[in-house]
Structures are given as C-alpha cells and as structure tokens.
Amino acid sequence: MSVYDEIAEKGGDDEWCKWKENVLNSKDEIAHFVARYRPGSQDPEVIDWMEGSFNLCLRVMFSDGDPDAIIRFPGLGHSAFRDEKTLNEVEIINFIQENTIIPVPRLLGWGLTKDSPHQFGPFIISEFVHGVSLSSILSDRTDAQKLWLNPHIDKQVLDTIYEQIAEFMLQLYEFSFSSIGAISKDAPLGSWSVKKRPLTYSMNELATTTFFPELYISHHLFAQLVPKYSINDRGPFKIFCDDFRCQNMLVDPKTLRITAVLDLEFTTAMPEQYASESPWWLLLVGPEAYLFRGRTMAEFKAAYEPRLEQFLLAMQRVERAKGLAINERSLSSLVLESWQTKRFWFNFAARKPIDVDVLFDNCLNEDGADLDSLDEDVRAGLSPFVEMKMEQLRAYDEDCKQLL
Numbered sequence: 001m002s003v004y005d006e007i008a009e010k011g012g013d014d015e016w017c018k019w020k021e022n023v024l025n026s027k028d029e030i031a032h033f034v035a036r037y038r039p040g041s042q043d044p045e046v047i048d049w050m051e052g053s054f055n056l057c058l059r060v061m062f063s064d065g066d067p068d069a070i071i072r073f074p075g076l077g078h079s080a081f082r083d084e085k086t087l088n089e090v091e092i093i094n095f096i097q098e099n100t101i102i103p104v105p106r107l108l109g110w111g112l113t114k115d116s117p118h119q120f121g122p123f124i125i126s127e128f129v130h131g132v133s134l135s136s137i138l139s140d141r142t143d144a145q146k147l148w149l150n151p152h153i154d155k156q157v158l159d160t161i162y163e164q165i166a167e168f169m170l171q172l173y174e175f176s177f178s179s180i181g182a183i184s185k186d187a188p189l190g191s192w193s194v195k196k197r198p199l200t201y202s203m204n205e206l207a208t209t210t211f212f213p214e215l216y217i218s219h220h221l222f223a224q225l226v227p228k229y230s231i232n233d234r235g236p237f238k239i240f241c242d243d244f245r246c247q248n249m250l251v252d253p254k255t256l257r258i259t260a261v262l263d264l265e266f267t268t269a270m271p272e273q274y275a276s277e278s279p280w281w282l283l284l285v286g287p288e289a290y291l292f293r294g295r296t297m298a299e300f301k302a303a304y305e306p307r308l309e310q311f312l313l314a315m316q317r318v319e320r321a322k323g324l325a326i327n328e329r330s331l332s333s334l335v336l337e338s339w340q341t342k343r344f345w346f347n348f349a350a351r352k353p354i355d356v357d358v359l360f361d362n363c364l365n366e367d368g369a370d371l372d373s374l375d376e377d378v379r380a381g382l383s384p385f386v387e388m389k390m391e392q393l394r395a396y397d398e399d400c401k402q403l404l
Contacts, residue, residue: 012078022118031044054074054075057073082122087112090107091183133247159314162311170324178237181196200268282308312332
C-alpha cells in the first residue's frame with residue numbers, strides 16, 4: 001500500500017491549524033457576515049463549530065427565533081481547488097433541490113474567496129439541519145473510534161436506512177449526461193449539462209497529501225484490465241459522488257429518517273459503472289481501511305456480502321414501489337453484477353490511486369500476474385524507475401530529518 005507524503009501532510013496540517021485559529025478568532029465578525037444573508041436577523045452569535053476532513057463549519061444562532069445557520073469554509077492545507085470545489089457543490093445542491101426530493105440543506109448564500117471575511121476562503125451558508133451523524137447510529141459502540149458497522153445491528157434499522165439511501169441512488173440514476181465532469185445550469189436555456197472538468201476526492205488527496213503512487217508492476221498490470229472492466233466509456237454518464245457515505249448524512253435518531261445529505265463537493269458526472277456499483281460504504285469504512293487497520297480482505301468480504309444482500313433487497317423493494325421493472329438493466333441487478341464480476345474492485349481501485357496496488361494484488365490479480373506478464377518495454381523500464389525512486393527516497397529522507 002502506498003503511503004502519504006509526510007512532508008506534504010505536515011505542511012498541510014500546519015497550514016490548516018493556523019488558518020483555523022484565524023477563523024475562530026473572527027467568530028463575531030463571521031456571525032455578522034452570516035446575518036447579512038438572513039434579512040432581519042438579530043443578534044447573530046457563533047454558538048458552535050465543527051471540523052471535518054476538509055471543511056470547518058460554524059453554527060450561528062439569532063435572537064429573533066429564526067432557524068440557525070451554518071457557514072462552511074473549505075480549509076487551507078486540507079482542501080485543494082477551493083473556489084472550484086465550492087462552485088461545483090453549489091451547482092449540484094441546486095440540481096438536487098430542483099430535480100429530486102433528496103434532503104439537502106437549504107442554501108442561504110455562497111461566495112468565493114474574494115467575497116469572504118479576510119479572504120478566509122469560499123463559503124456556503126445554509127440553514128442548520130437537526131440530526132445526528134448516521135454513522136453514529138450504525139457504528140459498533142464497543143469500538144472506541146466507532147469506525148466499523150455494528151455487527152449485531154437490528155435488521156429493521158438497516159432496512160429503514162437502506163431503503164432511503166436506495167431511493168436517493170435511484171433518483172440520481174435517472175439523469176444522464178453526455179460527458180464526464182462537473183455539472184452546471186445553462187442560464188439562458190435552463191438546462192443542466194457538463195461544462196467543466198470533474199473534481200474528485202482522489203484529486204484533492206493527491207494535491208494535498210501525497211505525490212503520485214510509486215509502485216510500478218501493480219500499476220501497469222492494473223492498466224491491462226481496462227478493456228475487461230471498462231463499460232459504456234462513451235456515455236451516458238451518471239451523477240456520482242465518491243464521498244457519498246453514512247458519515248455525511250444526518251438522521252433523526254427517533255424516527256431514523258435521513259434529514260440531510262451533506263458534503264457533496266466531489267459530485268460529478270462520471271462513467272455509468274460508478275453509479276451502478278455496489279456501495280463501498282456498507283460497512284461504514286471501505287476495504288482499504290480493513291487492510292490498513294490490520295484486518296484481511298477475507299474478513300471484509302465475509303462481513304460485506306450479507307450487508308450487500310440486505311441492501312439489494314431494500315433497493316428492489318423501492319424499485320417495485322416506484323413501478324420499475326426488475327430485470328438485467330435495473331439498478332439493483334447492475335449493482336449485484338458489479339460485485340459478482342469484480343467490476344466493483346476495478347472501479348474502486350481506479351478511484352484510489354494511493355491504494356491501487358494493494359487492491360489489485362488482493363482482489364483483481366486472479367492469475368497471479370507478475371513482472372513477466374508485462375511487455376518488454378515496460379519490463380525494461382523497471383530498473384531505471386527503481387533507481388530514480390531510490391534517489392528520490394534518499395532526498396526525501398534528508399528533507400524529513402530537517403523536520404525533526
């Protein structure tokens with residue numbers, strides 16, 4: 001498994017901490033800034049703040065009884081392409097509100113870095129939505145980090161959640177686009193189309209915490225699988241978010257109704273096979289997390305397959321309720337096919353450049369392919385590649401020593 005660049009990580013973390021401190025030291029100014037997007041609001045006050053992997057959120061309360069508001073900034077050091085990311089998310093939120101019944105917080109305003117207090121960064125202001133993280137409802141309470149799905153969770157609880165998420169997936173799957181990329185609305189025509197490049201979770205990670213992965217053989221062998229697993233590479237393309245997961249959903253803990261789907265910044269039109277793959281988040285964490293935390297791929301599969309079966313049954317119930325035929329082209333059938341043919345693993349690895357080697361070796365290398373399976377030019381390039389990487393490693397080690 002490839003590793004993150006420690007120098008890049010430390011630099012990013014340092015930048016984030018300094019930036020966060022400056023933002024939190026300006027809470028009163030930010031509260032009044034948010035109030036400008038709520039005409040008539042009185043006595044704005046920041047009463048709480050929350051940070052995630054990429055964003056910092058501040059909750060603002062008003063004395064006039066209006067609902068609280070949230071302002072969210074993508075943070076320096078942890079978020080790349082911040083203005084682009086924010087603009088893309090605003091577009092997809094508007095698309096979802098206009099075309100679906102998926103619950104997303106109501107937008108009150110947004111702006112780019114140049115529009116924000118002290119140029120802290122682009123921002124999105126929305127109404128505060130009550131609820132708790134869905135992952136906290138589903139996680140194993142005996143695990144201190146609450147990373148894993150509770151293996152003894154009540155079946156009815158999962159069915160209630162799965163049916164709602166299946167409904168969200170089916171709604172988004174209805175829409176098709178002619179190319180890959182971020183969607184936006186054409187003002188004169190009022191139609192939605194792809195006008196810009198895609199911006200994905202992995203692009204952000206590569207830009208902020210690592211150089212490109214260095215393992216040679218697995219990456220070249222993985223590339224040989226493109227003809228086998230790539231389908232519909234000429235479209236249509238479907239809406240897909242590679243950060244769509246339970247941690248980014250809020251739920252009413254009493255009714256188990258999902259109240260908000262959050263963090264849609266990495267949502268773009270992507271190959272159809274991504275939108276029809278089996279959900280990687282059914283165990284709350286993905287397969288690479290199992291390996292990273294000392295578990296095996298066999299353990300992942302053993303835990304995952306019963307949950308996938310349950311999710312597919314939930315999706316089929318939703319399909320029937322919507323009057324959709326269940327056949328080889330139905331979404332539930334395509335999701336099952338992605339798992340049975342291992343297309344799931346190809347898709348997942350293609351979006352995980354840092355982990356593509358371990359995913360290929362453990363899940364896709366059925367024939368035990370090795371260096372001899374590569375063509376002569378690629379084999380000849382191995383020694384110079386290793387020599388170059390060793391030289392880079394020596395230079396990197398020297399740089400790391402200076403950080404100590």
